[in-house]
Amino acid sequence: MELMSIQSEHTAASPANASNKELITAETLRLANLISGLAPYDGFFSQRIPCLSVSRFSRVNKNDVKSFDLPSMLIVAQGAKTVIAGQEVYRFNQSQILMLPVALPIALKVTDASHFEPYLGVKLVIDPHKIAELALRVYPHGVPAVTKWNAGYVLDADAGMLNAASRLIECLNNKSDSDLLSPLIMDEILIRVLRSPIGSRIAELGFAGSEAHLVTKAVTWIRNNYSHPMKVAELAELAHMSESTFRVHFKSITSMSPLQYQKALRLHEARRLMISESMDATTACNLVGYASPSQFSRDYSRFFGNPPKKDVAALRQ
Known part of the structure; x- marks a missing residue:
């Protein structure tokens, strides 16, 4: 859109x-x-x-x-x-x-x-x-x-x-x-x-109690806990909304679902760890919450256009 x-x-x-x-x-x-x-x-x-x-x-x-x-x-x-x-x-x-x-x-x-x-x-x-x-x-x-x-x-x-x-x-x-x-x-x-x-x-977004403000509270929670397992129902409860209402408002404000937001945040953080702290892909994927290195590599390649090793090498160059 x-x-x-x-x-x-x-x-x-x-x-x-x-x-x-x-x-x-x-x-x-x-x-x-x-x-x-x-x-x-x-x-x-x-x-x-x-x-x-x-x-x-x-x-x-x-x-x-x-x-x-x-x-x-x-x-x-x-x-x-x-x-x-x-x-x-x-x-x-x-x-x-x-x-x-x-x-x-x-x-x-x-x-x-x-x-x-x-x-x-x-x-x-x-x-x-x-x-x-x-x-x-x-x-x-x-x-x-x-x-x-x-x-x-x-x-x-x-x-x-x-x-x-x-x-x-x-x-x-x-x-x-x-x-x-x-x-x-x-x-x-x-x-x-x-x-x-x-x-x-x-x-x-700044008025306490507004639907937009409550969604930003959930966004902040994801940013602070991106490596942990996440249940959308619990985020909806945090925002004092039904799960369906929360999903609608979250997507309106971020243009993505809560799970898409968490995945993007994990991948960006993994990339940062590999570039700035010379971390290998397996260690980075574990730290950001991925249980499967192969799933991490697939998600990373789809998101950034290259597998982790190739992407990081190109950025360093």
Whole structure:
């Protein structure tokens, strides 16, 4: 299933609209220049501000790159990217934002990039507790009714969001600014998202007792206990739902079933262990909860496209 961007309704051209478009273009260019200064060559670059990283790619991807992402915002300043979460496909390009409000296994691909105009993006990891805190302030009388959630949301960035992202990056120039001002700017960015057309969907995840919040509690349990046997009925009980209702809401929010989520998490963790800790496949598969090495190898090959040994060797190279 492919989801469309949440955009404002088309209106007739006016001086105000033209001026706003020019402002967004200027802010996007400013953000692109700042990212370019932090990413002198292709790759991902973590920054001193813990939640912040930037990326640059001068070629499109032929194959999807598998990743497990924490709740995050991806802002494109130049180029375009596609992200697949479960069965949902999100395409977003310059001046657009992808919100992933729940930790998810994803596949991503840069779809518009060149040596002269590389893909330039910024990623902000989101604290769900901060979302909950700010949602109470943005929606003091409760969140408007939400009937459907998605694993992710594509949003047209306004000039204020882009400006705030640029100011956050500029905090890197001064350690005092990084320590004192960057948390305030992150709050500003999240408040702007909560006040946007997708705000009520994001806010619902932070309101204790809401169905979305209860499902995220189950997601957190799986992340903390991914190597242990799991019964969906017990997760449903944790979320105070019937099993059938829980399955529907879990798939709505993550675009996969609980068992698919657990399997993806196990495979990503096994890959990390083999790459970062030089662990062999048999040891890694046991640590992440697989009882059968042969089943692990089959699942790994289907998920990442190559058997463990070949995949890890290629990544190291």
